[in-house]
Amino acid sequence: MSAFFGHPEPRLVLDGEYPCWDEPLAAVNRDLAATLPDQRPLRLIAYPESEDLEYVYVALSKGEAHGNALIPTESAAEALTAVADAAQDTVSERLWRAWPLCTVHDLGMHPRDIDGRPSWWCAGGPRPGDPAHLRAAIGELDTVQQPRPTPRKRPKNRRLR
Numbered sequence: 001m002s003a004f005f006g007h008p009e010p011r012l013v014l015d016g017e018y019p020c021w022d023e024p025l026a027a028v029n030r031d032l033a034a035t036l037p038d039q040r041p042l043r044l045i046a047y048p049e050s051e052d053l054e055y056v057y058v059a060l061s062k063g064e065a066h067g068n069a070l071i072p073t074e075s076a077a078e079a080l081t082a083v084a085d086a087a088q089d090t091v092s093e094r095l096w097r098a099w100p101l102c103t104v105h106d107l108g109m110h111p112r113d114i115d116g117r118p119s120w121w122c123a124g125g126p127r128p129g130d131p132a133h134l135r136a137a138i139g140e141l142d143t144v145q146q147p148r149p150t151p152r153k154r155p156k157n158r159r160l161r
């Protein structure tokens with residue numbers, strides 16, 4: 001169904017249609033839930049290109065996507081890195097925020113393959129002795145950071161010594 005020729009409507013991809021991306025998407029959604037708990041899970045949408053070709057994107061729950069289409073791969077690690085990359089594009093461009101943030105350095109992290117394990121990589125702080133570092137495997141950000149609780153007021157009589 002297309003409103004204009006050449007501008008087909010995207011469709012929601014159902015679980016199991018692209019099995020290679022189901023687990024990567026679930027892993028990235030764990031990281032989303034651990035860092036932006038108010039966001040609903042990301043999902044896959046597809047734009048039909050022709051009768052037997054469509055392009056699949058990682059989209060916000062409302063269907064907004066940004067960046068490049070996913071390219072099918074045989075490698076589970078590559079698929080996870082690709083979905084994380086696409087999710088990062090969509091979240092950062094559509095929500096106008098760096099994501100995910102390293103809570104140690106307050107910097108946006110990037111997916112990187114570390115010894116065959118897709119991971120979130122932080123560029124580190126500006127000072128020597130504060131180097132780039134591996135934060136967590138993709139899908140495991142909840143092991144290093146929890147959603148920030150609602151800030152509480154500091155006690156008024158708190159003093160620095």
Ligand SMILES: [Zn+2]
Pocket residue numbers: 102103104105106107122123124125133
């Ligand atoms: Zn960091």
